[in-house]
Amino acid sequence: MDYILEMKDISKTFPGVKALDHVQLKVRPGEVHALMGENGAGKSTLMKILMGIYKKDPGGEILFDGKPYEISSPNEALHTGVAMIHQELNPILDMTVYENIFVGREIRKHGLVDKKAEAKEAEALIKDSGLRVSPYETLRNLTVAQCQLIEIIKATSVNAKVIIMDEPTAAITEREVDILFDHIRKLKAQGVAIIYISHRMEEIFKICDSITVYRDGQYIGSGAAKDFTESSLIKMMVGREITDVFPKAESKIGDVIFEANHISRADGKVNDVSIKVRSGEILGLGGLVGAGRSELVEGIFGMHRLSGGEIIVNGEHVKVHTPADIIRHGVALVTEDRKATGLNLTGTVNDNISMVAIRKTLQNGLYSKAKAKKLSSDYIRKLKIKTPSGDQIAGNLSGGNQQKVVIAKWLLNDPDIIIMDEPTRGIDVGAKRDIYLLIGELVQAGKAVILISSEIPELMGVCDRIAVMAEGHLAGEVQRNEFSQERIMTLASDIQV
Template identity: 75%
Template sequence: MEYVLEMKNISKTFPGVVALDHVQLQVKPGEVHALMGENGAGKSTLMKILMGIYTRDPGGEILFDGKPYHAANPKEAMDTGIAMIHQELNPILDMTVYENIFVGRELRKNGLVDKKAEIEAAQKLIEECGLHVSPRETLRNLTVAQCQLIEIIKAISINAKVIIMDEPTAAITEREVELLFGHIRRLTEKGVAIIYISHRMAEIFSICDRVSVYRDGQYIGTDTTANLDETQLIKMMVGREITDVYPKLEVDVGEVIFEAKNIVRADQKVKNVSLAVRRGEILGIGGLVGAGRSELVEGIFGMQPLSGGEIYIKGRKVKVSSPRDIIKEGVALITEDRKVTGLNLSGSVNDNIAMVAIKKLLTHGLYNRAKALSASQEYIEKLHIKTPSGNQIVGNLSGGNQQKVVIAKWLLNEPDVIILDEPTRGIDVAAKRDIYLLLGDLVRQGKAVIMISSEIPELMGICDRIAVMCEGNYSGEVKREEFSQERIMTLASAIKV
């Protein structure tokens, strides 16, 4: 049998949107098969059909192990031998690690859940994955990266023949990525097929054997990674060549507009960190996962209490007790987790974009819906948000388009300082370039941008300076003319003495 999984002529239509138009996928046993395409290309929709989350339109055919396949829900898919690690994690935070691993398929003895057997099995799986957590630990106490690895362990533990990994490395460290790749190689040696969705080109060429490309809901083609290079793959994805992945505009840098001095968080996750950013400047914040980058900006933004430090905006000291205080001062924060802190997923695109700038949309003290719709449409066009209309529910958009809605929401408020935490995570190469061009346009207008990113090439591509953090401390700064991956990683790995 050449293929463990075949999906033929698969279509899926949502109201006003053809998400998939007679697409196909053929996966061999023991291969890592990449799915590539821009946000909204249909990759996740195709996988959700495979997992029984969506029902395909009439017609088409799915074969698994050479037999007709249909899953009415994810449990049926898992029982058949197909598991999926979702990009947006859904761990049960108040359950333990071992309970999360075996939820829905508990180990039993004499009709009762065998807690001891589950803990022992979970401990073995955790050790094999190189993860240092107790199986009895509650997931609420773990980091995002650790929760991601627990999801991977869960998928491995069901002995699936096909494991779908949707952006599995988005929230884990480089060391954890290497551990994951080691597990992927061991799984493929046993004949397990991995369907791998990622926008990180280096990963695709490092771990994947073949790649299938989709664009605007259509199947473009399949080839081996050995036959492709990055330029060819990008052209297949977007339908045109993108030669300048990191467009960097030359902008005159002005006076310091924002300064945080000696910031200390009450929980000690940030210790005595200072930074300043000027008009017309993009300041990057680098560091490994857990370095305290998100914790720093959350403290500055009033989301978490500080025990020390001062904040100056346009040379004036301001008191920040809550996000409302700093928003009034013209500062915006585009958070790392768009689903939890960035969007109302059940609201429309229009309502989400208008969320922060309500006061700007009033006429004689009343909400002017026409003004809001006009403003929303302007940003839908400006940021190339793929949506049938402004009335579309945000939860129905792809991850990349959801991210653009978050950015639009803040830009409508016309801030002077824009802080972005991992703004391009889970976004395709063309959408990333749109955001880089937008950031260039913002600094050209005299605004200041602070950007956190785990991708060093991204920071080096678009930033003027990079401040590096390590274990909650400021580790050092690198100017553009001194940029190098080695220099940044050295600062990120050990505090500069």
């Protein structure tokens, strides 16, 4: 038996869209198989067919362990031996760790739930994974990363033969990535096949054995990971050559236009942090997940109460009580979670783009739809937002295009300082590059950018200077000529200053 899973000639048509067009996937037991492609390439659709969430179009076939694989629900998929860690899957926050691990396949004794046995087995699994939490802890009290690992433990403990991992590292720290990879290697040794979906290039080459690439619902090619290079892979994914991943625009760095001094947050998540940024400069904010980077900028932006510190914009002291106070002074914040705090998902692209600078759309004091449309169409063009029209519902766009809408919304307000919190998370290579280019144009126009990212190569590629945070305080600062992954990591994991 060569393959544990063979999907041949699979198509899927949604009303008006051909999401998958006769694609294939072949996975061997004991390998980590990467699915690559930009958002909208069809990876998720293919996996949803495998999980029984979608039904494939007639024709084509799926073989699992050499036998025809016909399932119609995630439940059946689980029983056949296919498990999935879903990209957007949140754990059940109000349940305990052991309850989460065994949800849907509770251990029974006399027909009732055997809590003791569940807790005991959960404890063993947790210990095995290197995580240190009690099985009785409620997930609400864990960090995002810990929750993600619990999800992974859950999926790996069902004795599946194929495990799909959709962006499993999106929200976890480097250290936890290592724990995850150890896990994956153990599973490989047991002969389990992993289908791995990630936008993080370096992970693909670190952990994956083979790669299959899709583009626009089509199968492009497949092969052993060692036969690919980063640039050949990107070329296959986007259909054109991208020579440099992090284009760096030359810009003139001027005077300090934004200062936040001795910022402390009332909830203690940020302690005495000072940052400043000059016009034409890109300041990176690095650190591990939970180091307080988002908390810092959200505090500066008036989303949380500060217990101390001063904010100076363009030489003027600004008292920030609500975001409106600082927006007025020309500061913009592209927030981390675009779905929760960035977009009105049920509004149109036009609605979203005109949300902040609504005053610019007024005609005789009233909202003018025509004016809003004209303004937003400028930005749709400038930012290369892929949307059928400005009247499209924002929630229907791909992640990368949603992110561009959020950025357009702020740019329309013509800010001098733009803070971007993880602007490239979960978006594809093409869109990432567009965003880097845009950041370059902004600083060339004399604006200042503060960029938060968990991907160190991205920070090193784009920024002029990187401030690294750890445990809520500033751990240190690195100039561009001193950039090195080790230096930044050391600062990030440093507990003492």
